[in-house]
Amino acid sequence: MSAPPILECRDIAFERDYTPIFSGLSFTLWRGQILQVKGANGSGKTTLLRILATSLTASQGSMFWHGNDLEGHRQEYRFDMLYLGHQPGVKAALTPRENLAWLRPLHPKAGHDTNQALAAVGLAGMEDVPCHTLSAGQLRRVALARLYLSDASLWILDEPFTAIDRDGVGKLEILLQDHAQRGGAVVITTHQHPQLDNLCELDMVRYGVS
Amino acid sequence: MASPDAAPPELATATAFRAVLTRDLTLAFRHRGDMANPLIFFVMVATLVPLGVTPESGQLALLAPGMIWVMALLASLLSAETLFLADHRDGSLEQLALSPQPLWLLVLAKIIVHWLVTGLPLTLLSPLLGVMLSLPQAGFGPLVVSLLLGTAALSMIGAIGAALTVAIPRGGLLLSLIVMPLYMPVLIFGASAVQLAVDGISPSGALAILGALLAFSCLISPFATAGALRVSLHG
Amino acid sequence: MARTRPLLPEWFHRLGSPKGFYQMTSSWMPWLAVTAAVLLLVGTVWGLGFAPQDAKQGNSFRIIYIHVPAAFLALAGYYVMAAAGAIGLVWKMKLAHMVMKAAAPLGAALTLISLVTGSLWGKPTWGTYWVWDARITSMLVLFFLYLGVIALHYAYTNGEAASKASAVLALVGTANIPIIYKSVDWWYTLHQPATIKLTQAPSMHPDMFYPLLVMIAGFYCFYALVLLLNTRSEILHRERRTRWVLDMAEGGRS
Amino acid sequence: MFQFDSLSAFIAMGGHGPYIWLSYLATALVLLWLVATPLLRTNRLMSALKRQQTLQHRESGKYQDISPGPRTEERSP
Numbered sequence: 001m002s003a004p005p006i007l008e009c010r011d012i013a014f015e016r017d018y019t020p021i022f023s024g025l026s027f028t029l030w031r032g033q034i035l036q037v038k039g040a041n042g043s044g045k046t047t048l049l050r051i052l053a054t055s056l057t058a059s060q061g062s063m064f065w066h067g068n069d070l071e072g073h074r075q076e077y078r079f080d081m082l083y084l085g086h087q088p089g090v091k092a093a094l095t096p097r098e099n100l101a102w103l104r105p106l107h108p109k110a111g112h113d114t115n116q117a118l119a120a121v122g123l124a125g126m127e128d129v130p131c132h133t134l135s136a137g138q139l140r141r142v143a144l145a146r147l148y149l150s151d152a153s154l155w156i157l158d159e160p161f162t163a164i165d166r167d168g169v170g171k172l173e174i175l176l177q178d179h180a181q182r183g184g185a186v187v188i189t190t191h192q193h194p195q196l197d198n199l200c201e202l203d204m205v206r207y208g209v210s
Numbered sequence: 211m212a213s214p215d216a217a218p219p220e221l222a223t224a225t226a227f228r229a230v231l232t233r234d235l236t237l238a239f240r241h242r243g244d245m246a247n248p249l250i251f252f253v254m255v256a257t258l259v260p261l262g263v264t265p266e267s268g269q270l271a272l273l274a275p276g277m278i279w280v281m282a283l284l285a286s287l288l289s290a291e292t293l294f295l296a297d298h299r300d301g302s303l304e305q306l307a308l309s310p311q312p313l314w315l316l317v318l319a320k321i322i323v324h325w326l327v328t329g330l331p332l333t334l335l336s337p338l339l340g341v342m343l344s345l346p347q348a349g350f351g352p353l354v355v356s357l358l359l360g361t362a363a364l365s366m367i368g369a370i371g372a373a374l375t376v377a378i379p380r381g382g383l384l385l386s387l388i389v390m391p392l393y394m395p396v397l398i399f400g401a402s403a404v405q406l407a408v409d410g411i412s413p414s415g416a417l418a419i420l421g422a423l424l425a426f427s428c429l430i431s432p433f434a435t436a437g438a439l440r441v442s443l444h445g
Numbered sequence: 446m447a448r449t450r451p452l453l454p455e456w457f458h459r460l461g462s463p464k465g466f467y468q469m470t471s472s473w474m475p476w477l478a479v480t481a482a483v484l485l486l487v488g489t490v491w492g493l494g495f496a497p498q499d500a501k502q503g504n505s506f507r508i509i510y511i512h513v514p515a516a517f518l519a520l521a522g523y524y525v526m527a528a529a530g531a532i533g534l535v536w537k538m539k540l541a542h543m544v545m546k547a548a549a550p551l552g553a554a555l556t557l558i559s560l561v562t563g564s565l566w567g568k569p570t571w572g573t574y575w576v577w578d579a580r581i582t583s584m585l586v587l588f589f590l591y592l593g594v595i596a597l598h599y600a601y602t603n604g605e606a607a608s609k610a611s612a613v614l615a616l617v618g619t620a621n622i623p624i625i626y627k628s629v630d631w632w633y634t635l636h637q638p639a640t641i642k643l644t645q646a647p648s649m650h651p652d653m654f655y656p657l658l659v660m661i662a663g664f665y666c667f668y669a670l671v672l673l674l675n676t677r678s679e680i681l682h683r684e685r686r687t688r689w690v691l692d693m694a695e696g697g698r699s
Numbered sequence: 700m701f702q703f704d705s706l707s708a709f710i711a712m713g714g715h716g717p718y719i720w721l722s723y724l725a726t727a728l729v730l731l732w733l734v735a736t737p738l739l740r741t742n743r744l745m746s747a748l749k750r751q752q753t754l755q756h757r758e759s760g761k762y763q764d765i766s767p768g769p770r771t772e773e774r775s776p
Binding site: 374442 | 586589590592593594596597600601605606609610613614616617618620621624625628629631632635
């Protein structure tokens with residue numbers, strides 16, 4: 001591989017309120033790879049994802065983006081990364097269209113049409129319905145619609161499949177596969193068994209503190 | 211796919227600022243009822259003074275400048291909590307913090323909307339309170355001008371407290387505790403501007419300092435609030 | 446990922462490790478305690494017994510020997526707390542956060558002392574326990590600032606977030622202190638220009654002034670002593686699972 | 700040169716005695732409290748750690764595991 005990995009972590013450790021959660025965690029994420037973070041509840045999966053998304057700062061260790069220390073390139077990194085957490089990050093009082101209207105300028109990239117994105121996640125015809133009338137699964141789909149709109153190369157998705165029905169999961173798997181093939185990379189956590197090829201795994205139990 | 215050596219990404223920060231501004235305005239419009247709460251509180255507290263102190267207009271006139279300002283301060287304090295709470299609960303605050311856009315600018319947009327929705331209506335309503343508390347005629351002009359500047363400064367300072375207590379359950383009372391001392395200079399110059407005008411002295415000096423306080427808080431507050439939000443999200 | 450730290454001398458980082466700090470300061474404690482006690486005792490006896498009476502206020506001015514040092518340190522203590530918070534935020538030093546957490550209640554207590562002694566001094570001078578004098582009002586606001594920082598610190602369950610949040614509040618408070626003091630003075634002159642300022646030391650005869658210097662030095666030593674005591678107790682509390690603390694517990698208190 | 704001619708004059712302090720002694724007493728109490736809290740806190744922690752150390756040697760594997768065993772896999776994984 002001539003080009004440096006999209007994301008490389010060296011010896012990441014995290015402690016919350018002086019109690020260590022995990023330590024010594026290192027991995028590299030190359031283009032075209034999908035990394036599934038596995039581990040029991042409370043093993044720090046969400047914490048790791050929030051560290052990768054720069055929402056949390058690790059107690060120790062360093063992270064490299066395209067070979068550069070993340071510390072100096074936070075803004076470019078965030079420009080090229082999309083993080084979807086447990087909460088959808090969608091305002092219930094607004095309609096899906098209005099929600100995407102304020103979420104898109106945060107990552108201003110060549111984007112596709114909002115209607116196409118909402119149709120792709122199965123919300124066709126519901127673009128102008130207030131989100132508080134939508135179900136939890138539909139709310140998450142509004143957040144997932146951002147994946148169709150953004151050109152960020154690194155996606156960090158926390159439990160993207162929860163509350164999504166069968167065909168929604170199928171579509172999402174295809175989307176992740178295409179993204180990887182186009183040279184992007186994905187980090188996900190899920191308790192289901194995603195049918196994805198070149199899926200690599202990272203088990204938190206190896207880094208947990210005994 | 212961008213990589214660091216590509217030209218620095220064109221961030222369109224202005225569009226992001228406008229997007230957050232319109233988002234919050236539409237949200238405020240969707241919850242129109244909530245906009246009335248600080249105003250109702252403002253007028254209700256005004257009726258406490260005659261009930262509690264004296265209905266006699268001569269004495270009320272002495273109290274009016276200071277009391278109206280105290281009530282405006284309390285009303286804006288009550289509404290400061292709503293600034294980030296809803297965004298924190300549904301995760302949109304984290305999305306704002308993780309965007310490449312400068313967080314202090316997005317926070318500035320939110321503070322401006324918060325002022326438009328609470329501070330400005332309070333200012334426009336204050337002459338009504340002036341009448342209720344028999345404020346002398348000379349005081350009305352300076353009252354509106356001082357509240358115009360003052361409520362903006364209060365929204366700015368209140369944002370810091372709101373950001374610090376957003377992750378704390380039932381953080382509302384704590385918000386008032388940590389923000390009240392920072393409100394005092396604004397109250398001092400705001401209320402004395404009206405008092406000076408009532409006493410026939412030109413209030414321009416006090417209003418000028420009030421403007422300086424607003425400028426100072428505009429300079430400090432967005433950055434302090436952005437820093438405080440990142441701390442709260444870390445918690 | 447640890448923030449790339451600006452260039453700092455090595456001893457600053459060694460000082461940064463709580464264990465290193467604890468062991469280094471163990472030898473200072475007895476000296477500090479003795480000096481503080483001696484200075485405070487000498488100052489009190491000198492101020493109460495040997496300093497001449499004040500022409501106007503008579504003996505009640507002797508309260509100045511605890512009011513002024515406490516007021517002075519209450520304000521200086523806020524800046525110490527904010528500085529420790531800033532160091533903790535910028536260089537991510539756990540020890541700095543511990544120093545800040547130790548400085549907050551100490552500063553609040555000193556502010557309380559200056560308020561109580563000021564009010565007791567006001568009774569013989571002005572006939573009432575509470576007068577909205579500029580200096581005392583600013584001291585009261587400073588007390589609220591301290592209470593705000595302490596309350597915010599205890600509201601967070603996560604210790605680290607608590608230190609960072611209260612550090613931010615302390616810094617914002619520091620930026621506002623000069624403004625608060627100036628605006629209270631302006632407000633005071635607007636309403637009551639005439640009466641004397643309480644802590645404006647009346648034309649100090651040298652014999653009155655020396656005990657005051659001794660008392661200020663004594664309070665400084667006392668402040669350093671309690672700050673170190675609190676920080677060391679916080680270090681032991683946070684490192685209670687580590688080997689060196691457990692050994693110390695077994696080997697009897699060192 | 701001691702300012703007061705007698706001990707009782709010293710205590711009376713020319714009529715201002717109560718205020719002066721009260722403020723010195725209050726200050727002394729607060730200062731003592733400031734010194735005492737960290738010392739007490741350290742003592743409590745140290746004795747708790749000492750007790751915890753001795754306890755740990757005797758107490759181990761005290762609770763019997765009551766969580767259900769692994770279910771036999773009826774359906775295919």
